[in-house]
Amino acid sequence: MTDIADRLVDQVMTARAASRPLMIRGGGSKTFMGRTATGEAMDLSEHSGVVDYSPSELVITVRAGTRIADVRRILDEQSQMLPFEPPEYEGRATLGGALAANTSGPARPWRGSVRDALLGTRIINGKGEHLRFGGVVMKNVAGYDLSRAQCGAMGSLGVITELSIRVIPKPELETTLVQECNEATAITKMVELCRQPRPLSAVCWTGGRLYLRLSGAEQAVASTIGYWGGELLERAADFWRQIQEQTHEFFEGEMPLWRLSVKPSAPPLGNDAPVLLDWGGALRWVRAESSLTAMERYAVSAQGQASLYRHGDRNGEVYHRLSPPLRALHQRLKAALDPDGIFNPGRLYSWL
Ligand SMILES: Cc1cc2nc3c(=O)[nH]c(=O)nc-3n(C[C@H](O)[C@H](O)[C@H](O)COP(=O)(O)OP(=O)(O)OC[C@H]3O[C@@H](n4cnc5c(N)ncnc54)[C@H](O)[C@@H]3O)c2cc1C
Numbered sequence: 001m002t003d004i005a006d007r008l009v010d011q012v013m014t015a016r017a018a019s020r021p022l023m024i025r026g027g028g029s030k031t032f033m034g035r036t037a038t039g040e041a042m043d044l045s046e047h048s049g050v051v052d053y054s055p056s057e058l059v060i061t062v063r064a065g066t067r068i069a070d071v072r073r074i075l076d077e078q079s080q081m082l083p084f085e086p087p088e089y090e091g092r093a094t095l096g097g098a099l100a101a102n103t104s105g106p107a108r109p110w111r112g113s114v115r116d117a118l119l120g121t122r123i124i125n126g127k128g129e130h131l132r133f134g135g136v137v138m139k140n141v142a143g144y145d146l147s148r149a150q151c152g153a154m155g156s157l158g159v160i161t162e163l164s165i166r167v168i169p170k171p172e173l174e175t176t177l178v179q180e181c182n183e184a185t186a187i188t189k190m191v192e193l194c195r196q197p198r199p200l201s202a203v204c205w206t207g208g209r210l211y212l213r214l215s216g217a218e219q220a221v222a223s224t225i226g227y228w229g230g231e232l233l234e235r236a237a238d239f240w241r242q243i244q245e246q247t248h249e250f251f252e253g254e255m256p257l258w259r260l261s262v263k264p265s266a267p268p269l270g271n272d273a274p275v276l277l278d279w280g281g282a283l284r285w286v287r288a289e290s291s292l293t294a295m296e297r298y299a300v301s302a303q304g305q306a307s308l309y310r311h312g313d314r315n316g317e318v319y320h321r322l323s324p325p326l327r328a329l330h331q332r333l334k335a336a337l338d339p340d341g342i343f344n345p346g347r348l349y350s351w352l
Pocket of ligand 1: 145146148149333
């Protein structure tokens with residue numbers, strides 16, 4: 001519960017003067033993600049605590065090192081929640097880390113990602129300037145919205161020190177229907193069911209079973225159960241938590257874990273690799289000894305992108321490679337915000 005922003009600014013200034021790279025770290029829960037990190041540790045975990053919470057305005061502002069688990073507890077007291085269901089990774093993940101790594105849980109297609117919930121940020125840029133972008137209301141941007149550029153940048157564009165996030169009320173009722181089907185049938189069903197005006201909040205397929213989570217007003221949930229039928233899943237909250245936290249048995253073991261973000265109706269990968277479908281088919285987790293090139297080829301054919309999420313070679317590229325114009329844009333943005341390249345060099349791409 002401390003504000004150490006001044007100390008963080010000093011550390012940036014010192015690193016800049018010495019041309020020494022910094023490895024930004026929140027709770028240290030995502031060291032497995034991105035490319036292998038290098039540089040002097042810059043620890044944000046102490047920079048934590050709620051700056052402001054207005055339940056009636058559905059907005060919370062926290063220091064970036066605040067643990068998601070703590071934010072959830074505070075919101076829970078007001079029957080509110082984070083819309084994008086970020087993983088807590090054994091309670092260590094911070095809200096700043098969720099923004100930097102762009103992590104969202106099963107509700108993402110219905111309630112939006114961290115990017116959609118973000119109202120404003122404060123960041124320290126590579127010149128040691130502590131800047132504010134956006135604010136605490138939706139309509140708050142004049143010019144480019146640089147708070148959202150932080151989303152998924154893996155700390156390469158600055159040190160996130162503070163975030164204002166839109167929160168939502170918890171649903172009145174939540175229940176999960178489950179039915180048996182194979183992957184191809186699941187994809188067809190997911191696309192068809194997601195088109196219907198029903199209170200869906202998560203759709204996942206794994207191990208030959210399709211899971212449909214319904215959240216909302218009691219009457220809307222009950223009428224959908226009556227209309228769709230299917231078996232009610234017991235201990236459903238545990239199941240969805242395992243999907244959100246990637247602790248479901250599918251994620252066990254050291255086999256490389258690929259994350260494919262694709263068009264929901266894309267056909268199955270077509271090999272024997274174990275697959276888990278989330279986000280109504282738009283997110284496909286694949287366990288396979290494969291190459292980024294092969295995964296990119298499939299993802300592009302499915303109008304999407306691939307990344308090596310966990311395990312495998314973390315010294316090569318792990319994120320979907322960019323076209324030359326996009327790469328040049330990234331480099332210009334990096335040069336504007338971090339001219340000396342001190343923040344997380346090489347963590348996102350080898351060339352950034
Ligand atoms: C008449 C009018 C009055 C307005 N009045 C207000 C007002 O009073 N208050 C207010 O808050 N807003 C107001 N707005 C809206 C505000 O100007 C826009 O919402 C804001 O400028 C758009 O920012 P954005 O980045 O979300 O836009 P987007 O539509 O997301 O982006 C615009 C373009 O910039 C690109 N872009 C966006 N971000 C980046 C980035 N980080 N790096 C590179 N490229 C990027 C996008 O790809 C896109 O091509 C007004 C708009 C209009 C038209």
